[in-house]
Amino acid sequence: MLFNSYEFIFLYLPVTFAIYFLLNRFRLTKASIGWLAVASLFFYSWWNIANLPLMLGSIVFNYTIGTLLAKGTLARSLGNKPVLVFGIAVNLAFLGYYKYADFMITNVNALFGTELGLLHLVLPLGISFFTFTQIAYLVDTYRGESKEYNFINYILFVTFFPHLIAGPILHHKEMMPQFDSVRAKLINWRNIAHGLLLFAIGLFKKVIIADTFAMWANPGFKATYLTLTEAWATALSYTFQLYFDFSGYTDMALGIALLFNIKLPQNFDSPYKATSIIDFWRRWHMTLSRFLRDYLYIALGGNRKGKVRRYLNLMITMVLGGLWHGAAWTFVFWGFLHGAGLMVNHFWRSLGLRMHWLLGRIVTFLFVVVAWVFFRAESFGQALVVLKGMVNWQHTGLLTAGITPALPQGRIELFYLAVTYLFVNVWKNSLEWDKSFKPSLKWALVASLFIVAGIFGLNRVSEFLYFQF
Template identity: 50%
Template sequence: MLFNSYQFIFLFLPAALLGYFLFGRLGNLASVVWLALASLAFYAASNWQFVPLLLGSVAFNYVIGFLLISQRPRAVPRRAILVAGIAFDLAVLGTFKYAGFLAANLNALFSTGVTIDILLPVGISFYTFTQIAFLVDAYRGNVAHYALPHYALFVTYFPHLIAGPILHHSDIIPQFDRSEAQRPDPHLILCGLIIFAIGLFKKTALADGIQPLVALAFGPVAPTFDQAWIGALAYTFQLYFDFSGYCDMAIGISLMFGIFLPLNFNSPYKATSIIDFWRRWHMTLSQFLRDYLYIPLGGNRHGRLMRYVNLMLTMVLGGLWHGAAWTFAAWGALHGLYLCVNHAWNSYVPRVSPRFARPAELAALILTFASVVVAWVLFRADSMASAILILSRMADPTRIAFGRGEMADVMFIVVYAGIAWFAPNTQAIMGYDHNKRTVGEAIAAWRWRPAFLYAGAALLAFGILGIQPHSEFIYFRF
């Protein structure tokens, strides 16, 4: 089931909300169980055959977490329990996500005929990483004893289950475990509906609207110089508004239940460095890779050389997390190289004089954006050969076919760039603060509040009218 579907908007979401608050009158446990069952129904709507896998993963990791938290004498060392738990999670993820990729590469190397074609469960990367973080924190002694229904809801909570954000137990489970009855908060429901409307408009009007231009670069015909750039930029903004729209919709849906999700997207194309970009793009994944991979590898504690090695390794693995293909590995490696250059620049190049600060910042923004666009070609291409062809055409201005159609496409791109660079993002508009658990405080006292509400209603209407069948979010594939 998709957030951008009539079934979700007009059937599932109202029913889930109504049941949550009705069962909330019976107590916290009843509302938690209802929401967990609703989340499983949401997942089963499109992935029913993988519900047992999801439930098995929840049960296994809950037991491993309990063993790690328990202070009772044990025959097996805690470290061995942790390693076994993580190894099992990665083995399941690897089987479903990487077995076919491994077989294809072995076939290429040894001319074997092994074929492995396994259907990838939607969301498996997200709920696996979420639970690995839980196990590591349990081993470190940073996890309280959680009831099974609360833990199950933490993993299966439908606003995040399919495409993130990657949730942290210490942030989300306490929001589920409330002593007071679950009552609807009109302010949070209204703010959640507006944020959902903004995200839906980004997806159905902006992301889906620019999708046809992507084929100029990534279609079956080799592009010219201008077509390659137009297609690459179109994908850059399609991915931006697609993922931003999903993040907004997830936050908005969760707010209606009174749950604040962490920010996962913060205007990344306004970044003035690659370091800054990764603090803004898929923020919860960046935090996970930092806390549970980069720092355990040694981080920057063993000198600059090992810092660069750890950065490269972290980003290559982060690239492969997105998909089982060499293009994703190359995308991660390129971003790892970007980060190494960025850190080296910060270490060895003197700071710019204050009087040149603004031009330098503008140059840094343009260079960062161009670097990201080049990397997205690897991310989107079907193969390394296709990526190299597109990049070679982007670097060859002698092959150009700039006609009336391309001029119109460029104007389209300019509009999208203007929105991404100059418009305030959703959290700025709504005053959303996940850490303080506040949203919409300024809007409530704003004299133009009625006009703002009308604008939100218009965005919701346009978003609903723009719904297309089978228009999945791009991050559903990961």
């Protein structure tokens, strides 16, 4: 079930909301938590009910390991660290089997000339996100920062439907106190107004902006030759498609959660305004950046073992972050590029050098655009077609053959570009709204316009890009 679908907007969400607060109205708080957990499992099963046993198996396993860690049940015989390592290893094996088995088989066949058959496994939806969420829970429990003895609460923590498919990646310690709060049980009209506005903005971002840019980006990445204009239109279109698609999902997730008085962590902070690669990763997919920093980079030693080790840890972290996004060498290379960018950025700063903010923003944006080409391309050959076109000074116009027929040539396209500029450079982000938002007729009109525009665009329903990762 997609957030940008009629069944979700007009049936699932209203019914889930109404029953949750009705149960709380009659002080059936445990039942309301159970209802949200059941509704979230139903939401996940809507895609493919065959994935539900995998999800439940993962939940039962991690809840059991987390309980052992919290109670120290095996501490006297094994110690908690082996239990933690075992739990993480099983999670990574689970993720690796479904996400990377065919990738590994393909590479083994290429290296050794073997003819091992591919498994052709269907990737369970959201597996990368709910696996990382539970790994973070195990580590936090091992550190004594979290514990959970209520199985239903744990199910809700993992499956809470706004974040389930594409994040944000949650921490147990920041979510469960909210679910247990008395305030979460009462209807809060300010949160409802704020949540509906965020949902409307996210819907508009996805349906009107991102899906329009997709019509320009997709033909370009299928082309065998691109002119300068076509290549830059292709690369920039995907750059904005990805941002508005993923940030649109995040806004919708944050908005839906607010309807239930739950604040999910922010995942974007105007990343294309970044003045350096370091700054970019503080603004882009912030919960993934937090996870990679806290549970991988620091675990590798961070910056505690000298400069050389620090740069190596940065590279390992980003390469593995690239691989997390998908089982392809193009994702690995995208991670390598960002690892190299972070290394150069840190080295530059260690010399005491600074760059003017405007020049820094331009250089950072161009670097990100080029790196996104590898992120989007299905092969290095496809990426090279776009990159060669981006420096194709011999042919700068549009080809009459119309390889990219949907390039911005009319007033409607210019309107989308203007709206894009508004969102990227002017519009407030949710971080600012959390503190300053006040319900008003102005915001009601804005939300109404975005909702209406989004609903009229549902005739071209498409999945969110990060569902693939």
